[in-house]
Amino acid sequence: MKKLWSEKLGALPRIPRAKTELGYLDTLKIIFNAIEKNRPSNEVIRITGSDTDHTLDHYINILKSYKLIYLNEKSEVKICKVLENWKEPKFDEKVGKFLYENIKYISEMLFFLNTPKKTKEILEDANANYNFTWKQTGQVHERIAWLTDLGLINSMSFKQQYEISKKGSQFLKVHPPTPPIDIKKFVLDKTQDEKSIDLSEWILNINLKDNHEKKYTLGYVPGGKSNTIPLIISVLEFSTEIIDYDNLYQLLKRKTDTKKSSINGFLTFMTNLGLLDRVGEKVYKTTETGMKFYETDTPEIALLFLLQKNYRYILEILFELNNEPKTSNELAVAGLTKYGMSSDNKDRINERLSLLRIAQLIINDKGKSIKLSKRGENLLKVLVEKVDFQLNNEISEQTKVEEKGTENYLGIIEETRLASVNSAKPHHFEEMLEKMFEMLGFKTKLEAKPGTTDIVLTAPTVPTFAYKVAIEAKTNRDGKITDKMINFDALLEHKEKHKTDYIAIVGKTFYGERVFRYAENHHILLIDINDLEELVKKHQKYPLQALEYKKLFNQKGKVNISVLDDIYMSMKRRKVLFQLILQALIQNSDDDFTEGFLTEREIYICIKEDELFKEAPVTKQEVRDMLSLLSNPLIGCIGTEGKGYYAKGSLEDAQLKFGFYYSATLI
Structure with missing residues (x-):
């Protein structure tokens, strides 16, 4: 059965391209040959012309995720049915068919190349018509390489353009592209006709009140988060009667072919959720909650409620999406600034979003944005009306501040953190930093012109005690500010020009020993976003005067905000x-x-x-x-x-x- 666009993968396998006439096709043959000959999994596989030294196990894990290979019932590695006769003629046609059926923007790109195009034009087509959000041409070049090796496109190197070959035109007749107009329907809400959501009483009665001991990282699930519900159900069904560890291990080994430590982690995850009980040494049994979970019609929702009880920032994501769509990056930042997450780690937010998608509570919006589905909206109503649900204390405190007519300081913190990694708009970061320092009680002046500092802070007091600080704002897409991004001598000139007493650089994080050493040598203070956020948050509880913050700026190198603890x-x-x-x-x-x-x-x-x-x-x-x-x-x-x-x-x-x-x- 033909896969829906939404079921296809967006990226091609990350494997080396052999430096041969057939490129990636020869790479696959080398790996398949090693698999068929039962080479040791830790053996290094040499790809023609490549200096990589990856093991067979490395390639198996990659190709398995693309269903190019699979594990049979005996846990033996096998090549997928479509390509198992890889030594026979027409291997290239079979690979092309496989890519068409499993990877987005294959035939679609071929169709676009009916007339010669440059890589930039291909990138624009992918983003404009197929809902991609590629900023660089990396994914375009990957497709160009695969399609070239398959003989489906020709390169016009003298014009730096590409066009479909005769073989590619024949390929399109058999494997037609998905028209752009059809792509849009795949981001529509499959739950849009649902009027309400019915949950069992036991789910509604799960205690969701905030608990400061909640964990940040979700438990490990062999095979990925998409495998969570089937795997849990299998274990619960298998453990309705007392079962020993060895039998559970064999069950999970057959289903996931994963390491023993990973299986142990998953069993711990289930016991933490209260689904599985360790009734003796290496002996398990499904709990009463586990049986209810096994029997429920809404296990995906039940899982989220159980996770909410034990982990931070699960259902709060629905509240974040209530007013407007947000990107995963924006949601990660909200988790840190508003909901007590320890960082804005992308892996943590992605594993949460994966489970919300499985429950069909969220859907993709335009670009990289995510929004609530109709089911998500219905569940949000349930949380507000029927469940004793408590957002964390920082949100409560924010509400109190807003009621007093004070500007939403958490919103400013959130926007500042997002701006710190938006190197395309550095001026926005400067504007947000100005607001942050204004909240700390400073008079500010935004300079941000060539040859000047970005912001000048002044402590509003009599001239005898007043001091001024030159603030330099540094943005970087990766959030890592290194010494190579800073002209320390120029900063000293800025200090002299603006007649400031101190200089401070503000960025998301400072990376590398040299940036701290150079800052100390030049008597410059480094303030990362975490420390600045902490200062603003503490200012809501303990509103220091700007004069009292002088202790901060008397430092050099990395800021230590604990110098204010006595105040x-x-x-x-x-x-x-x-x-x-x-x-x-x-x-x-x-x-x-x-x-x-x-x-x-x-x-x-x-x-x-x-x-x-x-x-x-x-x-x-x-x-x-x-x-x-x-x-x-x-x-x-x-x-x-x-x-x-x-x-x-x-x-x-x-x-x-x-x-x-x-x-x-x-x-």
Whole structure:
């Protein structure tokens, strides 16, 4: 049966091209010959004219993923049915047929080459008409090489153009291309007619409340994430009665032909999800939850709920896609900036997206974007209306900030991180950095012209204490800023030109020992995106003045934001002291014996046992200073007379009073 466009692969096998007349065809023959002769899997396979030293096992893994070879019931490596007679004539025709049936943009590219085209034109056709997002011509050149070796195209080297050969025209008659208009239907939503989603009660009752002990990396699944559900079902069915490890191992070995350590990892994954129970040493049994999973009509959704309970950033992705489509890169960044992921690692977001696609909750949109399917929208409604679902604390904190009318700082952080790897638009990164430093309380001036620094920061205080910083913004597609990308001497000239006190370079990550050594030698500070994000996030809790950030810029080389820890702790102590004193007085307001009054000594006794003051006891001066502040007529949160201090309102009243002064404007 002919495969749908969406079922075909987008890339060709990454194997060396033999330096022979038949190129890739000879490469396949060399590998197939080694397989048929049962060469050891660790034997290095020499490809004619190539200096690669990959083993047979390396090539087996690649070709197996393309279904060019497979494992039979005895776990023996076999060549696929289409190509098993590879020594016979017409091998090239069979390879061409295989590529047509399994790889996107084969006949489509041949059809486009009915008239001579350059590689750039081919790239534009692939992106415009077939929904690819190729930025470079690498995939085009791969196809040119394969089609040339198959004799389906001719090279017009003097014009740097390619056109279809007579053999290629005959090939198209048998293997017609998919028209561009038909490609669009494959990104349509197969669930678009679904009105709702029905889930079993046991799934809806899974505890999804946020747990800070959740893991980041999903458990290993032999054969890839697309194999998750069938493999889990097989194990659960096999383990309905107590089963020993050896039998489970043999089952998984037959199905996946993977290493023992990988099988052990998968069994651990299933036990972590609560599907499988280790009832004794090397003895397993399907759990009650496992039986429900085995019997459910929606195992793909059930798996996501179980993953949500144990791993970070699973169903939250649906919330991220609720308002607009996003790329996988944008979703990865959101996971880091909003949902507590430890990094924006692409592998982590891709394994999550794979499972969401299997459940048909998301679909591809234009370009690289991803959006919710109708089923995804329906599940999102269930999460909001029926499930006790809790987004992580940073989202909750963001909501509180937005309610106060403060700009969405997490959105700015997210956009800044994305801009840091968009080397095509470096000015956008400069603009976002300006916003980040404004949130830290600096006056900023965006320069970003030839011969100037990018941003000049000024601490807004009297000239005696003011300082200025020259900020250099560095973008790179890979996110790695090396010493070769920085002209350190030119930065010193920028410092002199703008009469700044310090220089800092900001980029996603700094890579290589030399960049740190050169920065130290030139007294330049390196701030990566992780550290800048941490500063902005902490600023929401502990709003330092720009003057207090001077300790950062007194450093050279890699920034160490822990130099601010003593200031953060001091602010935290004052905040807790503020709350404790008010709470003590409020709780005492109705006391008959004290009549609502507490002395300085009594207040001290009420608050001194707080956990924060265990290592560094609260001092008499700290208590006196806070009492003086709160009883000041301009604040008026507490009153004082001969008997002592008393509360004049609630803690919320005090917060409103401080907010009143903060938001005050001159008329």
